[in-house]
Amino acid sequence: xxxxxxxxxxxxxxxxxxxxxxxxxxxxxxxxxxxxxxxxxxxxxxxxxxxx
Numbered sequence: 001x002x003x004x005x006x007x008x009x010x011x012x013x014x015x016x017x018x019x020x021x022x023x024x025x026x027x028x029x030x031x032x033x034x035x036x037x038x039x040x041x042x043x044x045x046x047x048x049x050x051x052x
Contacts, residue, residue, distance in 0.1 A: 021030055032038060039047075
């Protein structure tokens with residue numbers, strides 16, 4: 001039970017952080033760090049298929 005609550009709290013924190021980033025960039029894609037190439041469509045699709 002304790003581990004489940006810890007994971008739930010961690011996920012809620014990550015979701016809140018992601019929402020803050022979306023709010024900051026007002027729906028536009030956040031820029032990648034300098035020197036990091038943009039993700040390809042295949043990489044994005046693979047990320048979408050990832051299960052936690």
